Amino acid sequence: MTDPSPPLIEIHGLTKTYGSHPVLDGLDLTLPPGVHALLGPNGAGKTTLIKILSTLLPHDGGSVRVLGLDPRHERRRLQGMISLTGQFAAVDGALTSLENLEMLGRLFGLPAASARSRGLALLERFGLADSRDTRASTLSGGMRRKLDIAAGLISRPRLVFLDEPTTGLDTRSRRVLWEEIGTLAAEGTSVLLTTQYLEEADALAEQIHVLHDGRIVAGGTAEELKELVGGAVVHVHDADGTVLEELPTTGTTADLAARLAHAAARWPEATASVHRPTLDDVFLHLTEAPRAPVAARA
Ligand SMILES: Nc1ncnc2c1ncn2[C@@H]1O[C@H](COP(=O)(O)OP(=O)(O)O)[C@@H](O)[C@H]1O
Ligand SMILES: [Mg+2]
The missing domain is CATH 3.40.50.300 (P-loop containing nucleotide triphosphate hydrolases)
Known part of the structure; x- marks a missing residue:
């Protein structure tokens, strides 16, 4: 194949x-x-x-x-x-959310009406519809980051x-x-x-x-x-939480039972827990x- x-x-x-x-x-x-x-x-x-x-x-x-x-x-x-968003944002703070997306859509060769409808759809999708007319510079950090990702999706x-x-x-x-x-x-x-x-x-x-x-x-x-x-281990610990013994386990019930039987014979008063990396x-x-x-x- x-x-x-x-x-x-x-x-x-x-x-x-x-x-x-x-x-x-x-x-x-x-x-x-x-x-x-x-x-x-x-x-x-x-x-x-x-x-x-x-x-x-x-x-x-x-x-x-x-x-x-x-x-x-x-x-x-x-x-x-491809698109790249993240540390260096492509969004222009002086433009509104919608204007940013429209502008990028035009840059990618979309006709004005398509750039607008695609921009509106992306704002909707990212929960930014209410801030379509808000200047990007006044958006919260999280919203601005979402706008940045939306901007990256204009070009599909x-x-x-x-x-x-x-x-x-x-x-x-x-x-x-x-x-x-x-x-x-x-x-x-x-x-x-x-x-x-x-x-x-x-x-x-x-x-x-x-x-x-x-x-x-x-x-x-x-x-x-x-x-x-390494895989999971059984930790056998005393009342203070100090680990007395560490027993590798496959995690199956049979294997855990065997490890616990071993630990119980040696430390009958201790507690046990399974630690996964x-x-x-x-x-x-x-x-x-x-x-x-x-x-x-x-
Ligand atoms: N333009 C640059 N000129 C010189 N050193 C740079 C430049 N850009 C990054 N570095 C250095 O290269 C290393 C990796 O940087 P970077 O790729 O930004 O790492 P990261 O994104 O994982 O934090 C850093 O030691 C950084 O100081
Ligand atoms: Mg970096």
Whole structure:
């Protein structure tokens, strides 16, 4: 069976250096269509990678394909298929919500009436209909971010880059935005979002890749990543909560019964609980080592 559609993203040996400071250092990453999170702390190179993928920044070495196209040499074609929103907003604060969307629609070649109707539909969809005549500069942070994402959808892109879409938002606005991003995915638009929040990657993405030291050091579903640090363990603890013993378990009832029988014979007064690795455990595990081995399954 052959699959004629190219991967969403295909990167081999990507390098990017600012001055003498290598930011991306032989990065490999292949992603199928879908919703993906690129996870990394501040300064990891997330924005640099997104800029390269979205044609805004030339890379130094290696090969890069986005939707089968080379961002350096097929720039215009690729720009027609993608959108980028996030840290550097395209929204003009002096214009109203609707004017912003209409203007972008016109930029993408829509006739005035279509730009307006598409703008109105997007405002409706993002719960911004009541602020259609509000200047963008006076919108709340969360609403402005939604308008920014709506603006990116005017051109009906196949792939949307969201660079830290919820950074700086309060918890409630973050959750509202998560819902919008989830809807986007359900409509079949591919998404590559960057985030520093494990919880966000877990909530939104089918596949999570971890960027560290200029490379992708791990990738998979949240569950697969958790398996990297080992499976569940039974913690046997005393009344103060001090862990007396840690017993690996497959988590089946039979295995748990056997572990608990063992623990009960030794510590009849102790309490027991099952601890499953969290994404925080994974992140620490991967980034504490100077350069963790590549465990990516792209
Ligand atoms: N234009 C630039 N010139 C020099 N250094 C830069 C430039 N942009 C980013 N950097 C540096 O590259 C590293 C990665 O930055 P960035 O891609 O913005 O990371 P992230 O988005 O993950 O926070 C950081 O150390 C940053 O200081
Ligand atoms: Mg960034």
